[in-house]
Amino acid sequence: MDASHPAIIVGAGFTGLFTALHLRHQHDLRSILLIDPQERFVFKPMLYELLTGELSEDTVCPTYQVLLQSYDIQFVQDSVTKIDLSQQHLTLASGSGYTYEHLVLAVGSIQGYLGTEGAREHAFAFRTRENAIALKRHAWECLQRASQTKDEAQRRSLLTFAIVGAGPTGVEMAATLADLLPSWYVKFGGNAREIRIVLINHGKTILAEDVNEGLKEQALHALRTRVVPVELILGVGVKAVDVDHLEYQPASSPEIKKLLTQTTIWTAGTAVNPLIQSLASQITESRLDKHGLPLVTPTLQLLDFPTVFAAGDCADVQSQHQPALAQVAYQQGASIAHNLIALAKGASPRPAQVSLRGTLMKLGMGNGVANLFGKVQITGKPADLIRSVTYLELLPTPLHDFKSTTDWLKEETFHRYHRPRVGLETITKPPLSAAEKRVRSRVKALAIVTPVVFLIAAYFGLRTPPSEQLKPPPPLVTQTKP
Numbered sequence: 001m002d003a004s005h006p007a008i009i010v011g012a013g014f015t016g017l018f019t020a021l022h023l024r025h026q027h028d029l030r031s032i033l034l035i036d037p038q039e040r041f042v043f044k045p046m047l048y049e050l051l052t053g054e055l056s057e058d059t060v061c062p063t064y065q066v067l068l069q070s071y072d073i074q075f076v077q078d079s080v081t082k083i084d085l086s087q088q089h090l091t092l093a094s095g096s097g098y099t100y101e102h103l104v105l106a107v108g109s110i111q112g113y114l115g116t117e118g119a120r121e122h123a124f125a126f127r128t129r130e131n132a133i134a135l136k137r138h139a140w141e142c143l144q145r146a147s148q149t150k151d152e153a154q155r156r157s158l159l160t161f162a163i164v165g166a167g168p169t170g171v172e173m174a175a176t177l178a179d180l181l182p183s184w185y186v187k188f189g190g191n192a193r194e195i196r197i198v199l200i201n202h203g204k205t206i207l208a209e210d211v212n213e214g215l216k217e218q219a220l221h222a223l224r225t226r227v228v229p230v231e232l233i234l235g236v237g238v239k240a241v242d243v244d245h246l247e248y249q250p251a252s253s254p255e256i257k258k259l260l261t262q263t264t265i266w267t268a269g270t271a272v273n274p275l276i277q278s279l280a281s282q283i284t285e286s287r288l289d290k291h292g293l294p295l296v297t298p299t300l301q302l303l304d305f306p307t308v309f310a311a312g313d314c315a316d317v318q319s320q321h322q323p324a325l326a327q328v329a330y331q332q333g334a335s336i337a338h339n340l341i342a343l344a345k346g347a348s349p350r351p352a353q354v355s356l357r358g359t360l361m362k363l364g365m366g367n368g369v370a371n372l373f374g375k376v377q378i379t380g381k382p383a384d385l386i387r388s389v390t391y392l393e394l395l396p397t398p399l400h401d402f403k404s405t406t407d408w409l410k411e412e413t414f415h416r417y418h419r420p421r422v423g424l425e426t427i428t429k430p431p432l433s434a435a436e437k438r439v440r441s442r443v444k445a446l447a448i449v450t451p452v453v454f455l456i457a458a459y460f461g462l463r464t465p466p467s468e469q470l471k472p473p474p475p476l477v478t479q480t481k482p
């Protein structure tokens, strides 16, 4: 017989995991079932650090076992394949079934390929731990093979890395690879200047219509000044992707052009999660947005099914569209927890309070840009420090947070990860004059002082407000009779 649960959360990403943790943090005692097919949480904004080796796998993708060890939350590693909204029942891939009193839908989105021929089969996606590991292995192999081949055409295609989509993921990826790959290639004895990083975009500008649009100039500057400058091909449509090339067409011309590359990384577009798609027959069309996402009320409940909450990348708030961001999903998780508790007490749920506290981008290794409250912009190493500390503080559970921060500080202090300057600087830069050395030492001094100042400012600006912070649950107090 199927089990019954008061609260089931489907998807343990930013929305789902933080809904569960906030429920426990607020001492809600109902039993919570959290379902996700993966063994590990994926901290997507820091997936680049897994690719580069700047952070460990356990920091970027901690196991749910570790994350939930201090919390009384039942985790089921499985995938939900079917939901009957009227019967309040769901079915798992393993065949088990559950009925629920309240359901939280938090399954996120999946990679979309805009119907581009061969993209799903031949391009690398960058959304999961497995994606990051596969791309890392492939890039390493390409560089190794390039360093061994005498065939020039073959070497050029091995050393060309194409990134499709100049939204934040494409820009961050291009900037990161443009620093990372040269440092790897010189280890194989290769000439790093042969590497091409090509960022291809349909629109004529990068970061168009994105919350990071205001950071466009800083991003363009960063792309131009990486160890290998990033080439931009803008205003073109990618028509097809194959193992050794991609084809694109400029908007103004019928001519199809070919870029020989053995690595296409696809970051353009997302698609609706199949589980959400499967609900289309149960949700009236007018209750879906133009992308097919279910509309939810400001309290994050499905319009015709108030026992179901949905948020993050898998839902759209009616008349209050929110960008698909981890910081939005995290805050919506806190609101859902609050509303579940309100409903249990017979109170009314309240509209979710979501505020964008700023945006942070990785623009190469040890380089970034931080936009604090749309008012202050910080670039370079200080911005990278702010980004790392802000994100590491967000990572679930204070125990993990502390460990990650100290691990990361250790890396920073001892410079153990691949430095992009190694090898190339000696190839490309002439020796410094005495005046240049003086300037450089002043810049270095500033570079030490400013991060400290900005870190303090950013800590108080961007950090999660104390009211939203997760603390470990209090120890159980057993009352003994005198």
Ligand SMILES: Cc1cc2nc3c(=O)[nH]c(=O)nc-3n(C[C@H](O)[C@H](O)[C@H](O)COP(=O)(O)OP(=O)(O)OC[C@H]3O[C@@H](n4cnc5c(N)ncnc54)[C@H](O)[C@@H]3O)c2cc1C
Binding pocket: 010, 011, 012, 013, 014, 015, 016, 035, 036, 037, 038, 042, 044, 045, 046, 047, 078, 079, 080, 081, 106, 107, 108, 109, 126, 127, 169, 273, 275, 311, 312, 313, 314, 324, 325, 326, 327, 328, 329, 360
């Ligand atoms: C490379 C990259 C970089 C990013 N950088 C930033 C950034 O710098 N700042 C920012 O704010 N945002 C960033 N984002 C966006 C951010 O990560 C997402 O907006 C956020 O993860 C959405 O949270 P979510 O809970 O909706 O979905 P997710 O975090 O994607 O979680 C969905 C969960 O549902 C699970 N799931 C899926 N299907 C099922 C099923 N059928 N049954 C059960 N479970 C299921 C998945 O395994 C997953 O764990 C980035 C995204 C990417 C890909």
